[in-house]
Amino acid sequence: MSSTTNPLLEAKGITKYFGTITALENVNLKVHAGECLGVVGDNGAGKSTLMKVLSGLYKPSAGSLFFQGKEEILESPRDSQNLGLEMVYQDLALAGNLPIGENIFLGREPTKNLGFIKLLDFNKIKELTNAHLDKLKINVKSADQKVEELSGGQRQAVAIARSTAFNAKVVIMDEPTAALAIKEVGKVLDLINSLKKTGVGVIVISHRMDDIFTVCDRVMALFQGTNFAEASLSNTSRDEVIGWIMGKK
């Protein structure tokens, strides 16, 4: 993607302290529409902290976020969701005891009015879920199936489906393939590619070079909580990126 257009999401000078620990220091990041940015780094490099700042779960100690060129202050995940900024967590953040459809719409359930009372509209949840899963070509037996009955890959697909059910503009994925069987990895990567085609900006955090080099357009490395290196995929190699992760240029 051309870097001449304005980025969809831009973070400038993000710093985050936990007590005396500095998790992030002056980190910058940007992602454009239809672009996939890979974020790499060793354990403790600050990747997950950065993503939690972007999703509104953590408030940065310093720095600012710009969404479509406008500065935004995120007080909670709901604020970022309202902007169209969605997060797929590493632990998937699904409620296993609820059906697929209710997970996808959790916190934003469609309702119908019965006099003064607002009741959940289960038919609509089911209808919207089936349409959305079809659009993303995700196969499950039924939208009523409980998430705890699904395989790891199906759960990841549900998590991604949830992140895109409300016209997401940027989707952030934390280790989207880490917990998956090999045959399921390909399906999830396909899903990411089809998201890009719809104009969504995607940020993928991953340890797996295969993931980065299959779906990403640009890659940036964090090292000890700071920006270490960044390049478009065509200008770098696996060995170089692996070197960045270990702090070597």
Next chain:
Amino acid sequence: MEDKDKKIVSLHLKLMPYLEKYGILLLLVIMILVMHILQPDVFLSWRNVTNVFKQISWQSMLALGVFMVIVTAGIDLSVGSIMMLSLMILAVVAKAGAPWYIVVITPLIAGFLCGLFNGLGITLLRMPHPFIMTLGTLYIFRGTGNLISGGTPISGFTDEVRYLGHGRIDLQWLGLEKSQYLPVSLVLIAIVYIIFWIFLNHSKTGKWIYAIGGNPNAARASGINVNKILVIVYSLCGFLSGIGALILAGRTDSGYPNAGLQSELDAIAACIIGGASFFGGRGTVLGVFAGVMIMGILRNGLNLMDVSSFWQQVLIGSIIVLAVYIDVLRRDLGTRK
């Protein structure tokens, strides 16, 4: 040997979904049939059936409150004490000569405030587990109840105050005899349970209560204010305990220091028997009702047969262990590892 094991496992797999949904109702029906066979003249008589409902009336309120808390993977040990404190406040206010509509509303407000105190304590003080906060308030509320009443019973309420616990709905217009009345408390149970069934299954807040029990991180990541929902849940639990106090006031016509002693354990037992899981996110309002009924019928039936109350304890304990074993099997077989 292996083949036999496989057969048993596949039988389990087939039966589990049905057991999960209807097992508890099946147990209830079997108990009713057994009691009817053992006591054909008495057990299903109008008088005895209404008796059972009158006996479970206030427990059913505590159990419903504790159930909501258990769905969030929490626990409330203080419901018995909340009920006692609410009852004592009611008694003191009644003795002070307040009009009946004030007297009736005081236990509801007191119960709600006690629950609010629990909820705020758990969330604001960041207690490591609700067990600790509500264990503390179990003592605090009962102590407070004794402080305001001087530790002595206070008796004698007006008919209006006693209506919910003691009132009768006459059915003679249906051609029934005078003794065949409907206890007001039975109608109250039905109304409260239906309202909470709708609340838990058909409202956003209800759905979020289940989501918090299933995975609090998922709820948080979905933008749900988990602490706010928990405060609502504990407050409603207290409010239901306040309704329990109002019913008990009607039934016993008295506020007394031992009211609701250990009833928190009965409430938890009813939830567990009814299929709620301590892991959270599981269980139904119908299941809790069945749990309350099973405990009520067991006590009633064994009393009718003149069985010692010690045996009642043994049997109720056994049913709890059995019910949780079914829960364990269900989790083993129903979930992918």
